[in-house]
Amino acid sequence: xxxxxxxxxxxxxSLSAGISVTxxxxxxxxxxxxxxxxxxxxxxxxxxxxxxxxxxVMFANTTDPDSIALYYNDFAPLKAGERTLTLNLALRAxxxxxxxxxxxxxxxxxxxxMTIRGDGAVGMYGDQGDGFTEMGISENVRARMDGxxxxxxxxxxxxxxxxxxxxxxxxxxxxxxFAPSAGILxxxxxxxxxxxxxxxxxxxxxxxxxxxxxxxxxxxxxETAETEPFPPPRGGTEPGPRPQPERPGPxxxxxxxxxxxxxxxxxxxxxxxxxxxAGTTLGVFFHELGHAVIGELKLPATGPEEDVADGFSAxxxxxxxxxxxxxxxxxxxxxxxxxxxxxSLLWYYNGQKMEREGRQEGWQGEHAPSLRRFRNSFxxxxxxxxxxxxSLADQIQLGERTKARCLQEYTKRYRAWEALxxxxxxxxxxxxPGDHPxxxxxxxxxxxxxxxxxxxxxxxxxxxxxxxxxxxxxxxLQTAFVWPRDLQIEFRNCDQVNAWxxxxxxxxxMCYSIVEHFSKVVFEAESSGGTDTKPDxxxxxxxxxxxxxxxxxxxxxxxxxxxxxAMAFFVGTWQATMPTGxxxxxxxVTYAPDRTYRVVLNxxxxxxxxxxxxxxxxxxxRSVQIDAVPxxxxxxxxxxxxxxxxxNYQYASQVVVHLIDQNQVNAEGVVWRRLR
Numbered sequence: 001x002x003x004x005x006x007x008x009x010x011x012x013x014s015l016s017a018g019i020s021v022t023x024x025x026x027x028x029x030x031x032x033x034x035x036x037x038x039x040x041x042x043x044x045x046x047x048x049x050x051x052x053x054x055x056x057v058m059f060a061n062t063t064d065p066d067s068i069a070l071y072y073n074d075f076a077p078l079k080a081g082e083r084t085l086t087l088n089l090a091l092r093a094x095x096x097x098x099x100x101x102x103x104x105x106x107x108x109x110x111x112x113x114m115t116i117r118g119d120g121a122v123g124m125y126g127d128q129g130d131g132f133t134e135m136g137i138s139e140n141v142r143a144r145m146d147g148x149x150x151x152x153x154x155x156x157x158x159x160x161x162x163x164x165x166x167x168x169x170x171x172x173x174x175x176x177x178f179a180p181s182a183g184i185l186x187x188x189x190x191x192x193x194x195x196x197x198x199x200x201x202x203x204x205x206x207x208x209x210x211x212x213x214x215x216x217x218x219x220x221x222x223e224t225a226e227t228e229p230f231p232p233p234r235g236g237t238e239p240g241p242r243p244q245p246e247r248p249g250p251x252x253x254x255x256x257x258x259x260x261x262x263x264x265x266x267x268x269x270x271x272x273x274x275x276x277x278a279g280t281t282l283g284v285f286f287h288e289l290g291h292a293v294i295g296e297l298k299l300p301a302t303g304p305e306e307d308v309a310d311g312f313s314a315x316x317x318x319x320x321x322x323x324x325x326x327x328x329x330x331x332x333x334x335x336x337x338x339x340x341x342x343x344s345l346l347w348y349y350n351g352q353k354m355e356r357e358g359r360q361e362g363w364q365g366e367h368a369p370s371l372r373r374f375r376n377s378f379x380x381x382x383x384x385x386x387x388x389x390x391s392l393a394d395q396i397q398l399g400e401r402t403k404a405r406c407l408q409e410y411t412k413r414y415r416a417w418e419a420l421x422x423x424x425x426x427x428x429x430x431x432x433p434g435d436h437p438x439x440x441x442x443x444x445x446x447x448x449x450x451x452x453x454x455x456x457x458x459x460x461x462x463x464x465x466x467x468x469x470x471x472x473x474x475x476x477l478q479t480a481f482v483w484p485r486d487l488q489i490e491f492r493n494c495d496q497v498n499a500w501x502x503x504x505x506x507x508x509x510m511c512y513s514i515v516e517h518f519s520k521v522v523f524e525a526e527s528s529g530g531t532d533t534k535p536d537x538x539x540x541x542x543x544x545x546x547x548x549x550x551x552x553x554x555x556x557x558x559x560x561x562x563x564x565x566a567m568a569f570f571v572g573t574w575q576a577t578m579p580t581g582x583x584x585x586x587x588x589v590t591y592a593p594d595r596t597y598r599v600v601l602n603x604x605x606x607x608x609x610x611x612x613x614x615x616x617x618x619x620x621x622r623s624v625q626i627d628a629v630p631x632x633x634x635x636x637x638x639x640x641x642x643x644x645x646x647x648n649y650q651y652a653s654q655v656v657v658h659l660i661d662q663n664q665v666n667a668e669g670v671v672w673r674r675l676r
Contacts, residue, residue, distance in 0.1 A: 032057040032195045036073045036183045055639060056193035065189045072105050072183025081203025083155045085182050086196060090147040093118035093190025101151040105181035113185045114151055114162045116143040122164050141169050278463045279342025280518045284499050286313035288508045291501035296487055297424040314377040315417060317343050318384030341392060344381055346518040347374035349525040383410025425480055436482050443483035447474040450492035456519060457512030527603060527638055527648050566616040566624045576672040597628060609634055610650050622659045
C-alpha cells in the first residue's frame with residue numbers, strides 16, 4: 001500500500017462509521033442551556049418532562065397549573081463593566097402561563113423574571129418575599145411567538161435594562177446591586193422551548209474562579225427570524241388561574257451531567273450535513289497539511305505552492321477508494337464519496353457566489369481563483385476513480401479532453417508524490433517503503449482542540465475529534481514521517497475566517513470559522529434552486545454543439561420565435577436533473593399563460609416549492625432570456641438536527657436558454673425536457 005493511500009484508509013474506518021451509526025455528536029442540554037445545564041436532566045421531574053426536540057430544550061407540564069420550575073447558576077459578582085444575559089424562548093401555553101429569563105436570584109430565594117406569557121404579553125414577574133406575583137405588563141411590546149423571540153438583560157452595577165428583540169421594555173435600578181445569579185423560569189401548563197442561553201461579561205474585574213462568564217452560541221434571533229419549534233397553532237386555550245406555587249422548583253446541582261441519548265442510526269439530513277462539513281473540514285485541513293509537509297520535511301514544490309497543496313489534499317482524499325476491501329457496505333461508500341466531492345465542490349460554489357456578486361479574485365494573489373482551484377482539485381479526484389465521479393464530471397460539464405488529461409495528471413503526480421515522500425519516510429513494510437528505518441528518531445505530531453463556540457464548530461469536533469479521525473491521522477503522520485521537530489495541529493475559535501501553516505512555529509491552525517464559512521456557501525448554493533452549474537464562465541462557445549443542418553434543419557426565418565412566440569413556446573411543464581455534491585435531484589417548472597410559474601425542487605434535505613412571475617425575451621434566432629421573479633416559496637429555511645438553520649433564499653434570475661429542439665432546451669449547461 002502506498003503512503004498517501006494508507007493515510008486515507010483511516011477516513012474509511014473512523015469517519016464513515018461515526019457518521020453512519022450516530023451522525024454528528026448528539027446535541028446535549030449544555031448546547032442549549034450553557035452554564036445552567038447542570039441542574040436540568042432529560043426525563044420527568046415532578047410535573048415537568050424535559051426533552052430535546054427540533055433543536056430546542058423542551059419543558060412540558062400538562063398536569064399542574066400551579067407549578068413553577070427554575071434552573072439557574074451563580075456567576076462572578078459584577079463590580080464594573082456590563083453583563084448581558086441572552087435567551088431564545090418559544091412557548092405554546094395557557095394564556096396566563098409564562099416562561100422567561102430569571103434574574104437577581106438571591107440566597108433568600110427572591111428573584112425577578114422577564115417573561116413571555118402564553119398570550120404573547122411581555123411582563124415582569126417575581127418573588128420579592130411575598131409570593132410569586134406580577135410586577136408589570138408592557139402595553140407597547142408583544143412577543144412574535146414564532147420561535148424567534150430573544151429576551152435580553154443588559155446589566156451594569158446598580159442598573160438593568162430588559163429587551164425583547166432589541167426593543168427596550170423595562171428599566172430597573174437597585175443601589176445595592178443585583179445578585180449574580182441568573183437562569184430560566186417557566187410557570188403553568190404548556191410546552192416551553194429554550195435555546196441559546198448565554199452570559200457575556202465585558203470590563204468586569206472578576207476574581208479568579210468566577211463561573212459562567214463565557215460566551216455561548218448565538219441566540220436564534222441573531223441567526224434567523226424563523227425557527228418555530230411548534231406546528232402552526234390550532235386555536236388558543238382559555239386563560240386559567242395564575243400559578244401560585246409554594247416555593248421555586250429545582251436548582252442546579254454542580255457536577256451533574258445531563259442524560260445522553262443512546263446511539264442511533266443517523267438520519268438522511270444528518271448524513272447530508274455531515275458530508276458537507278466533513279468534506280469542507282478535511283479539504284481545507286489536508287491543504288494546510290500539504291504546506292506543512294513541504295515546509296517541515298523540506299520537499300521541493302515544483303510549481304506554485306498553493307497549487308501543490310491543493311493537489312496534496314485532493315490526492316489524499318481521492319485515494320480513499322483505492323482499496324475496495326476496506327468498505328463494509330454501500331452506505332459507507334456513499335458517505336465517503338460525498339465527503340470527497342464536497343472537499344472540492346466548496347471551491348466551485350465559492351467561485352459561483354463571487355461571480356454572482358460581481359466580485360473578482362485578485363490576479364496577484366498566491367491562490368488561484370476558486371473555479372480554477374475546483375478544476376485542478378476535482379481533476380485529481382476524477383482521475384483517481386473516473387467511473388465513480390463520472391456523473392459529477394458530466395453535471396459540471398468537464399470536457400472529454402479534460403477528462404483524459406485528468407487521468408494522465410493523476411498517474412504522473414501520484415508517482416511524483418511517492419518519490420518525494422520516500423526519502424523522508426520510515427520503512428514500515430513492503431507496502432510503505434521508506435528510506436529511514438522504522439525506529440528512526442523524529443518529532444511528534446501534537447493535536448489539540450479548543451472547545452468550539454458555534455454550532456458548526458461543535459459538529460466539526462464531533463466528526464473529527466470524537467470519532468478519533470484526527471487522532472488516527474496525527475498518529476500515522478508521526479509514525480510514517482521523520483519530522484525534524486514537533487508538528488502542532490490545532491483546531492480553535494478564531495476572529496477571522498482562516499486556516500494556515502506557520503513555518504516558524506511548526507504549526508497548522510484550523511479555524512472553525514473557515515469551515516462554517518465554506519459550509520454555509522455550499523448549503524446556500526444547494527438550497528437556492530439555481531441552475532448555475534458551469535465551472536468556467538469565461539467567454540467560450542456553447543458547450544453543446546449545434547446540430548448540423550443536415551440532421552436538424554433550421555425552420556424558415558419567419559418561423560423563428562418572436563417575443564410573443566417565445567412566451568407561447570415555454571408555456572407548459574419542463575423537467576431537468578440538477579447536480580449537487582451528493583448526487584443529483586430533479587427540478588420541475590411549470591410556466592402558465594398568465595405569466596406565473598411554479599417550481600418544485602426535490603432537494604436532498606427536503607422539497608422546496610417556489611411561485612412567482614416570469615417573462616421571456618428573444619436574444620437571437622435560437623436563444624431566449626427568461627426572467628423569473630419569485631413571490632413566495634416554502635419552506636423559508638432548512639434546519640439541521642442540531643437546531644442550526646440556514647435561510648432558503650430564492651432570488652430573481654435571468655437565464656439564457658438555447659433551443660435544442662421543440663421539446664428540449666439548454667439552460668446554463670442543464671438540459672430541460674418538456675413534459676407537457
